Amino acid sequence: MSEKPLKIRRSGKIRNRLLIYIVPIVVIMIAAIVLIATTLSKKRMTELATSNLNSSISNQANNIESWLNENLEFFKTAKQGIEGLNPNEEQLQKILDSYYDFNSNAPEGLHIATSEGEFIKPTKSELEEADPTSSTWYKQGLSRANMQYGTAYKNAEGKNVVSAAAIINYGDDSIKVISADVTLEKISIIVNSGVKMEKASSFLVDTNDNTILAHRDTSLVSTTLSTDNSNKLLSSIAKAINDGDYTTQDIGAYVVAFQEIKGTDWVLVSYIAEDVIMASVQELGNYLIITGVVSVIVIILLIIFVVSRVIAPLAGITKSIHAMSEGDFTINVQQESNDEIGVMSSKIAEFVESMRHMLSSISEESEKLKQESETSDSVSKDMFNASQSQAEAMQQLNDTVDQLAVAVGDIANNATTLATVVADTRDNSQKADEAMKETVKISQKGREDMEKLSHAMDGIQTANSKLVDAINEVGTASEEITNIVSMIAEIAEETNLLSLNASIEAARAGEAGKGFAVVATQIGKLAQTSSESATNISNLIEEVHRLIDEAVGQANASAESIEKNSELIHVAVDTFDQIYENIQASNACIEDMIRDVEKVDDVATNVAAISEEQAASADEILATSQNMVEQAKTISRNSEDVANNSHELANTSDTLTSHVQQFKI
Structure with missing residues (x-):
């Protein structure tokens, strides 16, 4: 009673979905055809x-x-x-x-x-x-x-x-x-x-x-x-x-x-x-509409009939799938057509046959699994007892080796510490030696640089003296230029007076003197311009005089400063000579100390190497002992796990058998 409603509901649902998709399309197409035919008829009529x-x-x-x-x-x-x-x-x-x-x-x-x-x-x-x-x-x-x-x-x-x-x-x-x-x-x-x-x-x-x-x-x-x-x-x-x-x-x-x-x-x-x-x-439109409505009804009826005929085989397929979901694989699915639904029926039939064989094989294998799990359970118990005894013996051996390794390790650590200290001392001595040698080179170079600086200061003092002489010569030349400019100013003044007199005479001459008046005016303007230029040049020369005086004063001050610096540099050169001699003596002492430290380093290194070899041997013995203890414990745990897994495997076999028995094949 439960399968029949399921078949009707599923079949009706597919049919309704097909009708929902197909019927509106058919209605729209027929309506479009009627509309197009009416429009074309109207145009044609x-x-x-x-x-x-x-x-x-x-x-x-x-x-x-x-x-x-x-x-x-x-x-x-x-x-x-x-x-x-x-x-x-x-x-x-x-x-x-x-x-x-x-x-x-x-x-x-x-x-x-x-x-x-x-x-x-x-x-x-x-x-x-x-x-x-x-x-x-x-x-x-x-x-x-x-x-x-x-x-x-x-x-x-x-x-x-x-x-x-x-x-x-x-x-x-x-x-x-x-x-x-x-x-x-x-x-x-x-x-x-x-x-x-x-x-x-x-x-x-x-x-x-x-x-x-x-x-x-x-x-x-x-x-x-x-x-x-x-x-x-x-x-x-x-x-x-x-x-x-x-x-x-x-x-x-x-x-x-x-x-x-x-x-x-x-x-x-x-x-x-x-x-x-x-x-x-x-009238034609009415006929077309009536024809369209009748066509829609007829097409819908045909679609319902065709769809019902096409999806009819799905009812049997649905019933078979429902039976499989309940574990019944005794069903027999028939292929009633060669379309996609027929192919679906064929594949479901193949699936049912395959499930039958698979369930039969699972049932047989579960029985074998149960027997083997029982055998594994007894073997794992014996293995667990033997591994427990071995683990206790290996633990005692491990404790003894552990004490020996601790003693050897202490000796090796002390020897290593001594070798490290000596090595560090040797490295520091070598670094001090290298630093001292570098200091000697730097002091030598500083002494040479100070000598060069002394010579350079002498050259600067000489050049400064020449600069003062050159500035004095420029001052003398500027005084001569001042005299020349004064002379030009006087000439411009006289030229201006002459142009004024010429303008007066041209004015007296009337029309005949107009051209000469223009020339006199231009000469007056030129004289005025020359006078102004001479004044500007005179002002510039006075500014040059002032600047020259300042430059001379600064040059003299620089000469005095250079002379004082030269004396200080000579004193610094003598001081650098004394520093250089002291550094060379210190360098010789450091080299003797480095040779003594190297001898101590060789002895400490040999002692540390021997101690490390003994410590390494003790560590290897200890590691081997620990590894054996761990392996014994691992064997014990694995034996216990095997026993537990054997019990679980037996339970799984029983569960699998009960599940397979739910299916009908």
């Missing part, structure tokens, strides 16, 4: 609607052009016939009567107006023109040599017509205009019924005055299309026409197409609401 609207309006425009051209050709033929016959008034009347009601689109036939105001029409025609020269068709025809359509207008009968008019010439010099009125009823039929697209509308506009010529709403016919119209669609179309923008475009909630009618100033406008275009797209 808009393109198709625009294309159909353009095709429809182009077809309507072609029909209107064909209808207009058909009538225009009739009118042109009639005009050319009249001009070719060159009829008189009676013949002209007959010709006009023959065209009356001949063309259903122009039932009133052709009529002519002259510049004198004469109006010629078919006899049966009911048209009346009080002043034909002021009529719309007459004014339009005056500017045309061939029959062409003009703007639409309402005739005397109140009908919306468009006239094809032109100047006619049939032999006389008078100006005559021939015209035929075409009603717009046929054009309205073409405009209103020629729309191919369902729920699309069209109307015709004359761009000369933005008059609506044809419209499904008859109340708008003959009205003016204005940007101020309350209808936003009509006002936006009026703006596009005024701007000359005849491209297909979106205006408000409508798609609007424009088409110019060749040979006229008319523009055909066709439009359809975007809601109409999007209705099919919305």
Whole structure:
């Protein structure tokens, strides 16, 4: 009862995890597909609607052009016939009567107006023109040599017509205009019924005055299309026409197409609401959404079925693993497929078989281990008793050797101390000898240096005397320079007076002396500059005199100091000679003492060596004895450990056997 809930819970968990991962992905993908399909459908339907609207309006425009051209050709033929016959008034009347009601689109036939105001029409025609020269068709025809359509207008009968008019010439010099009125009823039929697209509308506009010529709403016919119209669609179309923008475009909630009618100033406008275009797209979107929802449900059901089928073998594997966790290896795992789950079943079966063999081997080995542990236990007890006796005997031997080693060690230590003291004394004597020899060398060098210093002081005294003489000579030279500078100052003073006199004389000379006055001024400035320079030089020479006097005083003081130092140095040289002789005598005494210490050192070294050899032998004996004692103790401990391990091994064997017996194989 405990395994079945485990199998259902584990299977359901894996399935739910797979569904949690797979279902959202499927839903997102189908939603993305529906969204992309709807967007593409909307774009494509808009393109198709625009294309159909353009095709429809182009077809309507072609029909209107064909209808207009058909009538225009009739009118042109009639005009050319009249001009070719060159009829008189009676013949002209007959010709006009023959065209009356001949063309259903122009039932009133052709009529002519002259510049004198004469109006010629078919006899049966009911048209009346009080002043034909002021009529719309007459004014339009005056500017045309061939029959062409003009703007639409309402005739005397109140009908919306468009006239094809032109100047006619049939032999006389008078100006005559021939015209035929075409009603717009046929054009309205073409405009209103020629729309191919369902729920699309069209109307015709004359761009000369933005008059609506044809419209499904008859109340708008003959009205003016204005940007101020309350209808936003009509006002936006009026703006596009005024701007000359005849491209297909979106205006408000409508798609609007424009088409110019060749040979006229008319523009055909066709439009359809975007809601109409999007209705099919919305319907398609609804179908796609329904299809997507159904697809999601079907796919989820298929996924649940597939997942359940795929993970079904996991229930048996789970049951087998649960049995193994309880120690039951009598199970038989079957491989039901060749996929990863089948491979898992195969590997579990191999693991169960391997565990069976391993548990059987462990059980057999544990029995053998138990027997061997019992044998080891008895042997270890005998070994422990023998090692205890050996350890006690070795301990007694170790105590005896230890006392001998202590006595020999004391002798060796004393001999070693003596050798050390003698060696240290010899080393110190050698160091003293080396230091004394170094002192002798240093004193000798100091004596030589003092002699050199004495000679150097003599040279400095001589050089100082020469320096004093040179400074005195510089003082003499500076006095001569002072005299020369005084002379220059006097010359500058006289030159300045001369330049002043010259300036006065130049001023007296007037204009003739201006140039000389400039020269005199420059000479005065030069004399002034020379005087100032001489004063500066004189000041500098006085400063030099002062410095020379100070240098002479310092040089004399240095000479006296050098002389005193020279006497002291000579005394120091004599003192160094006495020190040098005393040091040499001390050095000879130290050398004799070193030779005596070396003899004592040899005797002490020999005694220490013999004592150390005896101490080393005693130490080796003691170390060997201690090692044997330690080995005996170690053997005793190991024997005890072996005994303990044998008991533990026996217990472990029993425990292992009990554990193996828990498994079923």
